[in-house]
Amino acid sequence: MTEAGWQELRFATTPEKVAELEDWLFQHGALAVTLEDDADEPLLEPGPGETPLWQAIRLVGLFGQEADLKALVDGVPDHLLADPGVQTEQVPDRDWERVWMEEFKPMKLGRRLWICPSWCEPPDPAAVNINLDPGLAFGTGTHPTTALCLGQLDDWVRPGMTVVDYGCGSGILAIAALKLGAARALGVDNDPQAITATTENRLRNDVPAEALDVCLPPEVAAYGLQGRVDLVVANILAGPLSELAPTLVDLLRPGGQLVLAGLLTEQAPALIDAYAPDVSLSVAGEQAGWAMLAGSRRPGSVPG
Ligand SMILES: C[S@@+](CC[C@H](N)C(=O)[O-])C[C@H]1O[C@@H](n2cnc3c(N)ncnc32)[C@H](O)[C@@H]1O
Incomplete structure (x- = not known):
């Protein structure tokens, strides 16, 4: 054969x-x-x-x-x-394993970030390199919504920040935030496979357990992060993002930054409206019909 x-x-x-x-x-x-x-x-x-x-x-x-x-x-x-x-x-x-490996190559996203599969040497060892192979959970950087979020994290993450990656999938955004200087990140996902994938990718990237926690949505409250998070990023879909508005807003400190992706460009106005009482969002990027929204929690917005 x-x-x-x-x-x-x-x-x-x-x-x-x-x-x-x-x-x-x-x-x-x-x-x-x-x-x-x-x-x-x-x-x-x-x-x-x-x-x-x-x-x-x-x-x-x-x-x-x-x-x-x-x-x-x-x-x-x-x-x-x-x-x-x-x-x-x-x-x-064909040698199918080789075909697959040849197709998944290192990618530069944002100004400093590279996503590199385990079988390639990082093209720029001095860059911020994330070691990630395609796996069970969503998030390798090849999808436009992930790429948009990575670019925004590259711009917005500052040393010492606390970040929540809501809908973490592979954990790519949380790991990127930590590698870009965040002090602590929490990955949240309602799919147990994403919890496993994020933990595996944390280990693969030498991220210490105390820097990156990962949990299911009902466990978030136990971390006591309400009103204290500097940056929340959520790459899900417009429907869940709208339903999650109170949850995501409650996590942010006043002035804290929110990045939403996974919505189609035509869904942006409705989502901006859904968050308008607490967060001033605007379209910060678009790729292949997908939009990313970014903004800050209004200083006067009272933690729920
Ligand atoms: C599009 S993937 C994003 C993965 C990764 N953050 C990225 O940017 O590539 C969306 C993830 O959100 C999770 N998800 C969907 N609805 C959710 C909800 N209501 N609460 C928490 N996670 C959810 C899915 O299981 C999936 O892992």
């Missing part, structure tokens, strides 16, 4: 038929089955444990070279297909 490569059968189907078609493919010798979006429909921020599906799905069965794809195509029950067309494709074998 290593020499000859693989073959793929690609089907258009719908969520109701996926399980039966997947089962049929495995029964007929598929080595792996993957699902792809067939209509460019984003699945935004599934909750922990949720695995929502696209409405139009391309299901891909991977077979060895010995499989008779023509016989398989003829045999697929019609009721399992959303579209009569089934495509077959030859897939040359």
